[in-house]
Amino acid sequence: MTLVSNLYKYREFLKTSILKDFRGKYKKSFLGVLWSFLNPLFQLLIYSLVFPHIMGNRIENYTLYLMIGLMPWTFFNNTIIQSAACIVTNGGIIKKVFFPREILPISTLTSNLVNFLITQIIVLLALIFSGVGIAKSIIFFPVIVLLQYILQLGFAFIFSAITVYVRDVEYIINIFMMLMFYLCPIVYEPAMIPDNLLRFFKLNPMFDIITFYRQILYEGVFPDMYSVLKIFIVCLFFLCSGYAIFKHLEKRFAEEL
Amino acid sequence: MENNSCVIKVKNVSKDFIIYGDKANTLKEKIIRFNSSKKESFHVLKNINLEINRGETVALIGVNGSGKSTLLKLITKIIYPTKGSIVVSGKLTSLLELGAGFHQDFSGRENIYFNASIFGLTRKEIDDRINDIIEFSELGDFIDSPVRTYSSGMYMRLAFSVAINVDADILLIDEILAVGDKHFQDKCLNKLLELKKQGKTMVFVSHSADSVRFLCDRAVWLSEGKIRMDGKTDDVLGEYIKECG
Numbered sequence: 169m170t171l172v173s174n175l176y177k178y179r180e181f182l183k184t185s186i187l188k189d190f191r192g193k194y195k196k197s198f199l200g201v202l203w204s205f206l207n208p209l210f211q212l213l214i215y216s217l218v219f220p221h222i223m224g225n226r227i228e229n230y231t232l233y234l235m236i237g238l239m240p241w242t243f244f245n246n247t248i249i250q251s252a253a254c255i256v257t258n259g260g261i262i263k264k265v266f267f268p269r270e271i272l273p274i275s276t277l278t279s280n281l282v283n284f285l286i287t288q289i290i291v292l293l294a295l296i297f298s299g300v301g302i303a304k305s306i307i308f309f310p311v312i313v314l315l316q317y318i319l320q321l322g323f324a325f326i327f328s329a330i331t332v333y334v335r336d337v338e339y340i341i342n343i344f345m346m347l348m349f350y351l352c353p354i355v356y357e358p359a360m361i362p363d364n365l366l367r368f369f370k371l372n373p374m375f376d377i378i379t380f381y382r383q384i385l386y387e388g389v390f391p392d393m394y395s396v397l398k399i400f401i402v403c404l405f406f407l408c409s410g411y412a413i414f415k416h417l418e419k420r421f422a423e424e425l
Numbered sequence: 426m427e428n429n430s431c432v433i434k435v436k437n438v439s440k441d442f443i444i445y446g447d448k449a450n451t452l453k454e455k456i457i458r459f460n461s462s463k464k465e466s467f468h469v470l471k472n473i474n475l476e477i478n479r480g481e482t483v484a485l486i487g488v489n490g491s492g493k494s495t496l497l498k499l500i501t502k503i504i505y506p507t508k509g510s511i512v513v514s515g516k517l518t519s520l521l522e523l524g525a526g527f528h529q530d531f532s533g534r535e536n537i538y539f540n541a542s543i544f545g546l547t548r549k550e551i552d553d554r555i556n557d558i559i560e561f562s563e564l565g566d567f568i569d570s571p572v573r574t575y576s577s578g579m580y581m582r583l584a585f586s587v588a589i590n591v592d593a594d595i596l597l598i599d600e601i602l603a604v605g606d607k608h609f610q611d612k613c614l615n616k617l618l619e620l621k622k623q624g625k626t627m628v629f630v631s632h633s634a635d636s637v638r639f640l641c642d643r644a645v646w647l648s649e650g651k652i653r654m655d656g657k658t659d660d661v662l663g664e665y666i667k668e669c670g
Contacts, residue, residue, distance in 0.1 A: 266503050311654070
């Protein structure tokens with residue numbers, strides 16, 4: 169509860185730091201915020217050339233299939249990597265001013281959320297123009313985004329705090345994320361995973377979240393409520409434990425930086 | 426509200442800093458030095474008890490390294506005590522280091538917004554104060570130039586103007602008046618005096634005996650992490666000057 173009231177009190181700081189994160193990223197680049205469109209578009213282009221032609225995928229509307237999984241993944245990937253660094257890079261103000269430290273990971277995450285929502289415009293356009301169309305199940309979109317947000321907030325708390333103590337975490341995460349990419353059904357279908365391995369793949373909450381996105385946008389079906397609830401509890405668990413870890417570690421931030 | 430109620434209560438506070446021979450920040454170093462971690466703790470503050478009442482202006486004096494700044498940082502909650510507790514009631518602003526979080530490429534005006542928001546002000550509150558802040562800083566037209574073009578005096582003036590206009594109940598001030606020219610120093614001291622008359626509580630760290638006399642009713646002398654003397658400014662300063670020059 170103190171978290172919420174603190175955030176409300178410092179809402180102006182939260183707002184300015186989200187804006188700073190969002191604008192600052194592309195500051196001084198020629199195309200500016202346009203990069204938040206171009207980056208995922210080129211990534212998409214490359215994957216949609218590589219996988220069907222070289223790997224011989226037989227998924228219908230592969231580019232669309234890929235796009236719907238890839239964008240949430242990029243959101244996840246960028247948030248985790250950037251939040252791991254967010255306390256360390258703001259060491260200057262942490263050592264000098266008191267403010268709720270939670271604001272830093274939250275603003276990193278939220279500026280990435282804004283970015284993600286912008287890229288979803290491309291997905292919507294692609295759905296319309298490819299003839300797949302927009303199904304009623306899209307009303308579940310905010311729910312799935314919320315699930316992903318909660319999950320990532322938990323991770324952002326954990327990694328931003330741990331990196332202060334062990335700087336390697338920033339680099340270890342990079343490697344870990346490369347592996348995670350292939351553990352999520354982004355470039356392939358879940359059906360391609362051997363049955364005996366599927367259980368292990370499903371331990372990763374992003375596996376289900378990406379599946380949900382695909383169900384509501386690509387297949388146009390409502391997700392299974394039982395699985396949504398299950399993932400919600402998992403996400404909440406990560407958020408609570410992440411916050412507890414953060415609160416415990418934040419006490420020595422100013423001394424460790 | 427009671428006039429002499431305690432707003433800062435420091436109870437049995439000790440603070441140790443861990444000094445690493447050479448801090449292992451990476452995993453590699455942590456593993457290599459797993460057995461030979463040269464940790465040394467350094468007791469900065471030893472069992473400090475201090476109560477500051479509403480409306481008091483208290484000076485913290487002492488030689489370098491006596492723990493004055495550490496105590497201020499503890500009260501602000503930038504760092505946490507190893508032992509003991511600190512209770513603060515009321516809105517607190519610390520002027521520990523001016524211009525923390527200033528962004529070099531942003532203009533003075535933008536930095537006012539950013540800096541004041543770190544202190545917990547809302548957009549509207551900043552809008553209400555922006556003219557006072559700019560006027561106090563005497564920056565004039567420079568307010569819309571990027572901060573990196575400022576001289577160190579201008580930089581400090583801007584930062585001080587923001588901090589002083591935050592409208593906190595409790596102000597913690599750490600030797601910030603050392604910069605700036607005589608004119609601006611006097612202006613700051615007078616502003617602080619005005620805030621004092623409004624009933625704000627202040628904790629003031631300074632090496633300038635004149636400013637301490639000018640502003641504070643009470644002085645606390647810290648020596649090697651302990652309170653050596655606590656009393657009326659003139660008495661404490663007199664003893665302090667006798668011993669430390």
